Amino acid sequence: MNIQQHVRIARIKQFSRYLYLALSGLRYVLWVVWPLAVAAMVFGNKMQINVRDMQMKDVEPSLLQRVLLVGALSAFMFVAIKIIFHFRELIRHFSEGDIFNKAAIDHARKALFSGLVIYGLYLVVMVASWVWMIQQSSGVSVNVNLDVSFIFALMFFGLMYVLLWALEIGSDLNEESELTI
Template identity: 65%
Template sequence: MNVQQHERIARIKQFSRYLYVCLTWIRYFLWVMWPLVAVAFLFGHKATLKIGLIQIDDVELSIVQRVLLVAVVSAFMFLALKLVYHFRELIQHFSSGDIFNKKAIDHARKALLNGLVIYALYLSTLLASWIYVATQSTQTTVSINADFILVLMFFGLMYILLWALEIGCDLNEESELTI
């Protein structure tokens, strides 16, 4: 292996360590924000909310609505914490230079799955808000948002990278058996 590749690997390891620290701080931030947001939704007096197409300005929320909001936010926070955990563990494998192994691939797969579930939760809140607006209004407007195309491209790219990791793991196992 030439010197240029050693330098590149060292830079990848160093950047992975920085990313690992950043993900650790994001994890701490999510753990702190989760109860604060829940308390704000449960015990706040008035709220201005925008969920999808719905905007509620300075309206007193019932306890049922508050509990429903806390449940949705808690589901999102739980999935976000799991996503950060698995991505952090994957980056830890990168920072140690042990990329092509089954544990790293398992963490990558679980991070992608949690990301897809978060996006499905987002889509379901958009659908619920659209249904709510459609039932409350006499005039129905349908807005088309092309963000889902970008999300499909992003998750498609991430699955291609996951498959590349799996192929690299298989090649790594074969080379170990050959030696």
């Protein structure tokens, strides 16, 4: 094996360890922020709502609105923690130099699926905010803007699936080479 590849692999392992530690810290921060944010939504008196062009300050949300906000936040935080967990485990495999195995690919697949779920939640919240704005307008014309960021999201998730498939092909080739040897 070329000596330059050893140096490159060592750098990838070292960077992966740093990323693993950063993801561990982020995971613990989310576990602390989640209950604090829920408490603020449940026990807070007034809220400030910013939805695109419409701003409402000092709104007193109803119990149903608070429950919906807490539910949406909790679903988002749960899925975000799942993404971080699976991505962290994938990076752990990278830091150990064991990239092309079934466990690493399983974590990558689960992280990608969780990313799709969180993006789906984002789209549901966006549509719900449009409906809420129309409902609150009471006859006033509401300007609903269509955000085309979904195109970038589709490109991102397409790229991630290509990388996942590359990991799967690498794993299959790794298994075949082990059987050959």
